Amino acid sequence: MAAPWASLRLVAPMWNGRIRGIHRLGGAVAPEGNQKKKRTILQFLTNYFYDVEALRDYLLQREMYKVHEKNRSYTWLEKQHGPYGAGAFFILKQGGAVKFRDKEWIRPDKYGHFSQEFWNFCEVPVEAVDASDCDINYEGLDNLLRLKELQSLSLQRCSHVDDWCLSRLYPLADSLQELSLAGCPRVSERGLACLHHLQNLRRLDISDLPAVSNPGLTQILVEEMLPNCEVVGVDWAEGLKSGPEEQPQDTASPVPA
Amino acid sequence: MIRRVLPHGMGRGLLTRRPGTRRGGFSLDWDGKVSEIKKKIKSILPGRSCDLLQDTSHLPPEHSDVVIVGGGVLGLSVAYWLKKLESRRGAIRVLVVERDHTYSQASTGLSVGGICQQFSLPENIQLSLFSASFLRNINEYLAVVDAPPLDLRFNPSGYLLLASEKDAAAMESNVKVQRQEGAKVSLMSPDQLRNKFPWINTEGVALASYGMEDEGWFDPWCLLQGLRRKVQSLGVLFCQGEVTRFVSSSQRMLTTDDKAVVLKRIHEVHVKMDRSLEYQPVECAIVINAAGAWSAQIAALAGIGEGPPGTLQGTKLPVEPRKRYVYVWHCPQGPGLETPLVADTSGAYFRREGLGSNYLGGRSPTEQEEPDPANLEVDHDFFQDKVWPHLALRVPAFETLKVQSAWAGYYDYNTFDQNGVVGPHPLVVNMYFATGFSGHGLQQAPGVGRAVAEMVLKGRFQTIDLSPFLFTRFYLGEKIQENNII
Numbered sequence: 163m164a165a166p167w168a169s170l171r172l173v174a175p176m177w178n179g180r181i182r183g184i185h186r187l188g189g190a191v192a193p194e195g196n197q198k199k200k201r202t203i204l205q206f207l208t209n210y211f212y213d214v215e216a217l218r219d220y221l222l223q224r225e226m227y228k229v230h231e232k233n234r235s236y237t238w239l240e241k242q243h244g245p246y247g248a249g250a251f252f253i254l255k256q257g258g259a260v261k262f263r264d265k266e267w268i269r270p271d272k273y274g275h276f277s278q279e280f281w282n283f284c285e286v287p288v289e290a291v292d293a294s295d296c297d298i299n300y301e302g303l304d305n306l307l308r309l310k311e312l313q314s315l316s317l318q319r320c321s322h323v324d325d326w327c328l329s330r331l332y333p334l335a336d337s338l339q340e341l342s343l344a345g346c347p348r349v350s351e352r353g354l355a356c357l358h359h360l361q362n363l364r365r366l367d368i369s370d371l372p373a374v375s376n377p378g379l380t381q382i383l384v385e386e387m388l389p390n391c392e393v394v395g396v397d398w399a400e401g402l403k404s405g406p407e408e409q410p411q412d413t414a415s416p417v418p419a
Numbered sequence: 420m421i422r423r424v425l426p427h428g429m430g431r432g433l434l435t436r437r438p439g440t441r442r443g444g445f446s447l448d449w450d451g452k453v454s455e456i457k458k459k460i461k462s463i464l465p466g467r468s469c470d471l472l473q474d475t476s477h478l479p480p481e482h483s484d485v486v487i488v489g490g491g492v493l494g495l496s497v498a499y500w501l502k503k504l505e506s507r508r509g510a511i512r513v514l515v516v517e518r519d520h521t522y523s524q525a526s527t528g529l530s531v532g533g534i535c536q537q538f539s540l541p542e543n544i545q546l547s548l549f550s551a552s553f554l555r556n557i558n559e560y561l562a563v564v565d566a567p568p569l570d571l572r573f574n575p576s577g578y579l580l581l582a583s584e585k586d587a588a589a590m591e592s593n594v595k596v597q598r599q600e601g602a603k604v605s606l607m608s609p610d611q612l613r614n615k616f617p618w619i620n621t622e623g624v625a626l627a628s629y630g631m632e633d634e635g636w637f638d639p640w641c642l643l644q645g646l647r648r649k650v651q652s653l654g655v656l657f658c659q660g661e662v663t664r665f666v667s668s669s670q671r672m673l674t675t676d677d678k679a680v681v682l683k684r685i686h687e688v689h690v691k692m693d694r695s696l697e698y699q700p701v702e703c704a705i706v707i708n709a710a711g712a713w714s715a716q717i718a719a720l721a722g723i724g725e726g727p728p729g730t731l732q733g734t735k736l737p738v739e740p741r742k743r744y745v746y747v748w749h750c751p752q753g754p755g756l757e758t759p760l761v762a763d764t765s766g767a768y769f770r771r772e773g774l775g776s777n778y779l780g781g782r783s784p785t786e787q788e789e790p791d792p793a794n795l796e797v798d799h800d801f802f803q804d805k806v807w808p809h810l811a812l813r814v815p816a817f818e819t820l821k822v823q824s825a826w827a828g829y830y831d832y833n834t835f836d837q838n839g840v841v842g843p844h845p846l847v848v849n850m851y852f853a854t855g856f857s858g859h860g861l862q863q864a865p866g867v868g869r870a871v872a873e874m875v876l877k878g879r880f881q882t883i884d885l886s887p888f889l890f891t892r893f894y895l896g897e898k899i900q901e902n903n904i905i
Contacts, residue, residue, distance in 0.1 A: 222564065223559075329631075354756070355756045
């Protein structure tokens with residue numbers, strides 16, 4: 163651990179051969195055996211032709227651009243319909259679900275269509291957001307942070323939510339009571355450290371975070387950091403090795419004189 | 420009879436015969452000869468480097484448009500932005516000359532790796548803000564096809580600067596400037612501090628400023644390797660060697676007031692190889708001085724500072740290496756996971772390292788206590804006498820701690836005003852500086868690299884205006900003092 167760090171430790175998984183890999187990028191860390199994948203033709207040609215390399219570069223940039231497009235900040239909508247309407251529209255467009263106060267959950271169906279009636283009550287604050295499996299990233303959080311009275315936020319399995327995004331959640335500290343980060347591949351213990359701003363948090367789910375290096379120890383440290391919060395997801399004994407089996411000692415018996 | 424003639428161990432069966440053995444008695448190393456002939460034939464074929472006489476692959480090329488002296492994070496950042504902002508793909512040939520490819524003494528690898536926006540100068544704040552967004556999107560900026568993405572291990576825990584009574588007013592005005600530039604910094608009173616961080620002893624603290632976003636620390640080695648990899652994929656050449664000489668030409672010109680001025684132009688850079696007298700003269704158009712702690716030597720080679728003192732010719736580059744220690748200790752009851760990088764009123768700082776109750780920190784010595792920068796030996800007494808008492812006062816849990824290890828690194832310290840030098844030299848017209856950042860070079864490297872690339876390619880600063888950082892301020896005496904140096 164003493165610096166200088168002499169070797170580059172790359173924790174994140176290898177790029178998939180296919181260009182769709184930008185989403186797979188956030189997938190679970192592949193075990194060593196899977197590293198030797200069959201190379202695709204494009205990969206093979208990249209080593210020989212600059213044009214193929216440029217083409218793959220362009221496709222990669224296009225994938226990243228698509229994610230950016232999805233996470234635009236809806237400032238015009240906010241002016242028209244207020245922060246709650248704009249935030250709700252953003253979540254629903256991404257494929258998540260929204261619950262306004264005293265109303266039912268609004269979810270898009272499998273074709274991505276959702277009921278437009280929430281525009282009628284966009285003065286009502288949004289109480290809960292379920293953004294599981296959405297492509298929300300750092301810029302997209304702009305829209306989410308407008309929901310000042312949000313009580314429950316679920317970011318399960320969001321592949322673009324990372325430590326930087328967690329450092330941005332502090333404006334919701336007054337209202338947020340429930341947060342779920344289960345299955346986010348880019349969240350590590352460093353991002354969890356900046357959740358200490360959320361002092362009203364009552365339930366935090368940090369199960370199945372592949373980027374956390376020591377889940378048991380992280381659970382203990384997060385519990386210490388947020389004393390009023392119930393931290394769920396990791397058994398603190400996970401990762402502890404059981405010692406060698408010992409003969410049960412009878413400590414109650416008196417020492418023979 | 421054939422078997423008798425065959426050299427021992429070479430024949431593998433009755434029928435293997437080596438050419439020439441029919442005549443018997445030959446002890447030619449025919450195998451070696453054949454492989455040498457094959458190598459020569461291969462080198463003549465297209466696609467291979469044709470070097471029949473001697474191997475010069477370790478030498479830099481004979482011509483290069485831009486030569487960057489110094490391969491640390493600043494030099495690589497300039498190389499990256501030069502390639503990113505060039506008007507046409509492959510327009511600029513860039514060569515990075517680095518003396519030590521293990522980076523054993525380079526400030527980048529030995530750095531604590533912090534990034535913060537809590538400065539007093541708007542330019543510094545803008546540079547740090549841009550660098551934070553660069554690091555956040557590093558896998559878009561430095562994406563290389565088929566290479567794994569970079570994991571910077573960024574801790575977004577922020578910086579906590581403490582101010583005593585007499586510094587409180589300055590801190591408030593600094594925070595106002597920071598907020599104007601867009602940094603998210605909050606001011607805390609001693610009560611709020613105690614509430615948030617119960618392990619702190621607020622004696623002597625009047626005000627604290629806490630960075631909420633875009634501040635923290637990361638792995639500088641990862642950034643360096645990422646930049647190196649990307650820059651190599653963009654076509655920048657690397658060379659391991661030392662710059663020993665500049666060959667330049669001078670031209671005498673008259674200013675508008677009819678005063679004579681001698682302008683110099685560097686034509687060649689002599690790059691000497693390690694542990695040998697061999698050198699390669701590299702013809703170049705532009706030289707970038709990003710040599711960090713040794714920038715003054717490179718500047719002296721170009722003739723900067725040779726003249727009567729008090730004149731522009733006689734103004735030297737006031738950057739010198741200053742040794743700084745960093746200590747790593749273990750304290751089981753220390754501050755928890757939410758600990759920011761705390762900078763005390765006395766100048767001592769510390770931060771958490773990892774999950775296991777390890778901390779690292781240090782303190783900048785005063786001018787009188789400056790250690791000798793000749794080597795990177797660590798003085799452990801400095802921790803005992805000058806660092807630990809302040810830490811133990813600020814965080815009572817640190818009264819029991821155990822030092823695990825320590826290291827030392829150089830600051831490329833600008834003795835004039837502790838801020839960087841960026842931009843061209845007024846007299847040596849094709850030497851550009853990107854050095855002298857006195858401990859915050861790493862966190863400003865992306866912004867500074869872009870600024871120097873803009874200056875080289877377009878002739879002026881476009882995104883962040885770093886004109887207060889030009890070399891001429893040393894001659895004109897215009898100090899731009901940065902107060903928040905840790």
